[in-house]
Amino acid sequence: MGVGRGQSVLYLAQVHHTKTMGRVNKAKVADDDQQVSFEATDHGDSVLAGLKYLREKQQLFDVTFIVEGQKFQAHRVVLASCSDYFRAMFTDGLVECQKDIISLNGVTAKGMKNLIDFAYSSKLFLDFDNVEDILLSANHVQMLPVLQACSDFLQQHLSIENCIDMLRLTDLLCIRKLKSDVLKFICSNWTRVFVTQEFSNKLTSSQLISILNSNLPMNCSETDVLESVVSWIMFDVHSRDQYFLPLIKLIQLENILRSSLSAMPNKTEFDDLLNAHPVFQKYFYNSCHDFQPYLVDSGLINNRGFSKALVCVGGFSPNGGMTNDLRFFSHETHTWKTLASIPHIKQCNFGLTVLNNEVFIIGGCFNDQIQEVVHQYGFKYNPEKDSWKSIAAMSLERCRFYLGAVGGKLYAIGGDPSASMDVSLESSPCECFHPEENKWTSIASLPGNRSQHAGVVFENALYISGGLQDADEEFFTSFYRYDPDSDSWTELAPMLSPRADHTMLVYRGHIYVVGGWHENANQQRIMVADLDRYDHVTNSWETLTTIPDPRLYASYTIMDQSVHVVGGWVNGNYQRKAQTVQTVDMETLVVTTQSVGKMEVWEHISCSLYIPHCKMIDS
Template sequence: MASNLLKSTNYASSLLTGLKDMRDTAVLCDFTLVAEKNEFKVHQAVLAGCSDYFRAMFTIDMQEKGKNVIELLGVPAQGLTILLDFIYSGELRCTLDNISDVLIAATHLQVTDAINMCNNYLEELTDRQNCTDMYNVGDHFDLQKVKDKAMGYILSHFEDITDNGELMKFSAKFLTMILVKDSLRISSELKLYETVLSWIRFDSPNRLQYIYSLMSCVRFPLMSPVDLVEKVMTEPMMKENMQCLELILEANSFHMLPVRRPSLVSPRMQIRNEQLSLIAFDIEDSERLESTNVLDVETYSWHTLYNCNLETYLGETCSIGSYLYMCGGIELFSCAHPVSAKCYRYDPRFDEWEMVASMQEPRHDFALASDDKSLFAIGGVSSGSIKGIVERYSPRRNQWLPCKPLVIPVKGLASSHHGGNIYITGGEHTGNAVSNKLWMYNIKQDTWHEKSPMLQCRMDHGMCTYQDQLYVIAGYGKNLFKAYDVPNIEVYNIELNQWTIISQNSPKTSSINAVLIETKVYLVGGFSYDDNQKRSDVLCYNIDTNEWDIVAKISAPAMSVPCTAIRLPKNIFD
């Protein structure tokens, strides 16, 4: 006969109540704890059931095994009282006045549940006013949640905290840990430099020894040349330290060779922001591209950068590090609107655009890829015909050099980088033939290799790389010269050389770029052949959930919107 499992809903609480009553009346207690000369009658089995410390004591041949009384040195009686009440009831009586004693007892006796409850309690209480004290408590007891939340407040409100006098209490180690963070929110590196000087001067006999370790965390290249000359190079403490002089020399080199900045590698040249932002250009028929739109992907709010003034539109964008490049497209200031070879570079550190070396071949409707060291311009249209020309841009040389050309000329293709290779997919060949081909370019060997083709032909689609896989999104195909949307996502497994369709219900859109930020892919604007309409949506595809959302709008419907992702200074969003 089958049996039924019946479960009591209040058995555990009844058991705890019974055990607590037995402890309160000293019934069957078989062990005594002593803390600060106070005795606590307990049950060995109960302690062993919730504490690894006591389980080891009672079951392993430790010095205390077999004893009926043990003194807990260094454990406060108040903390032990509250902890034992928790062990016998599941309820922890915490206040800011007793939390330290409770944690001392809980960590000493390895009562994990109590430690976790203290961690959660202190995390909830952490705020802008007490964050430095809370961090110290979290650090002392290794409470990661408390440390993370407190550090978040410290990094977000660093200048307010230091202006209130908290700075002078910081140790050199703690201050260094803050200064190296990309997420440190400050008004300027000059302000940070002056903050470090103030900290040293507060106790210079003891703190001057830390000047280089601290100053090496200040990003001098991000200061203006004027501030470097007038505020840094005139400081005696900097001039008298040879290592600090090397920091100044590094900053001067950064400013003297602006074109080569993307090839200079140093953590001091990096923007203080861990979050990528989506950059999108207004490309409708305007006389000049005067502004760039920035989407904050945390709030999905738009911000505008006005210092643009480019002389081309419908170009292609890409990034090297935190530098943005816009190449090719159509010339604005010409009646004939010829195809352009011009290239521009944007440095968000100083909100500056600069023209760099032009491509050897004017082109539009091409692919612009990056391996984070060089740019690669691939295919496209030039002089009225589809080209297979490939060239590579070196920021260090500020020069474009020819690469192995494509086997088949193509336009409207998409590209992405993985490992030491550039991958291109789809596009249109001469004769209106839309392609499903996948080609891999080996950068080191300068060779092209054909891989397994996509399951569907498409052009003007989006493509990005995520976790060793290529994601190809949307676009359009042609059937007897009639265009149709391709509303799906294909994923290419690089190791297996195999394609899979993972979504059949993607938005109907083409003439888009796919921009990956963390686990989300963004598409800006576009065009649908289903209704012959341009789009104004900013679409977001979540790779983890395989779901689409409309997260923002652009000012007007547009297609072929140049967009990419880079890190921007946080003060842009202020």
């Protein structure tokens, strides 16, 4: 197979052992009668041991297989019990039913020996010298446990050197799950794979097309993908140039920066190939960009294999109570699907932000015997790797605070318990997280001690609005800008209405504020329905529209040109849990309600995130 060497691995079928040889059960049938049943708990082991003994003594064999000139004797009942292929051969009236000696094609002698050994022992020894023979043979006779063991072995031993050979093997045997794993490995290691000899001289055109068609994330830019395709063609240009156009059409041109082409090592060869297709040549260069807004938005080096999705994190629901789940809306299935779960005790009121397409979830609170416990711990989630990592804890415990990302750093602004308990403070303590150093440092405090405020990043600065001081029952209209370079706050024009538990968004060069509530003099909750816009040039606010049926404890997320309103209580009424997603078109200000993707949730956070496309379509 040429896929490397390694120590053999022993696979055991699961067998339950017990020292008890059997047990007697008494069941009352009538007053004077008793029925006694006996169950030998080691009966299965005894039968297997007996069959193995018969094989070793070469007794009662009733079939002989000829494979590659070698003879293999066995008991029909043993093979039929392990394989539907043999069961059909021996019981469905096939010609082999009448034969004592059967020539078996489609398997190898080495593979057949190991399959028969497994049938009698439940044990299988796998290494790189025998795994291909065993896999081929197990696939042919449909001995499923062996097929699974071989697939697991190969998946666990995938490497840069053998992945092309494994792709060939999965194509040959049509093993879909293993092929999917191999394709994911190849794509996630593309920059290392495409410089190997195996890539150049073993990868077929159909396999390369299959890789590009898989729409899996790759660990490189789309220009690097283009470079690898040209490299593959130039390795044998006389026979491979016929595949140039089909392959180039699979390059995602929207992810290529026009200026990056000049730095491509084989740019000259690429131009020579492209010159033979003048119509496509014009289309190619017209489709490349001087600026890549989609990559800026995602924070990825390549959006290949990713789909942008609306993600709902945490919150409460009527049936499940509090949850730590990250759920996303799949446009493929029109349903909410679970992406991951925060690796922490169930919590709420945490800070959330996205940096370079990783979700940071920090702080929050949870209940311990009805007592609210606030913590300072944090985690980050990578959707491509589907993995969590802990990050350094904040210096202060926080919940109901703002967490934002600007300039590659995270900023934690204000929040409880400080805002609710330490009324002597006239400002909100703030701190900054440095991802490369995995540490937090203090920054200038925000004027006004507050929680449940909103924040947004705009033009390399943080903007903070509103909130409340719970102990003083004070709701804020104040609006501030934080400059990370000077570590200073600047007070700006106040909002038109006091708001707590609201959201700020950025769209087409303006800041918007939506949602939230405050209290009147009688401590009655007033829902704020206005969608207001801030003009940073004139330092002024204006109301654009009123959103019908404003929601308490909802989330607001800008995606493309619409604001998506998820969950909450309609008009602040806890008995009216919103099930539908509202959308506000930011161009027309038209409000619509989606008829699909219903979900009751509140006190959650939502965001947009680029998720591997394969997760969108997984069942």
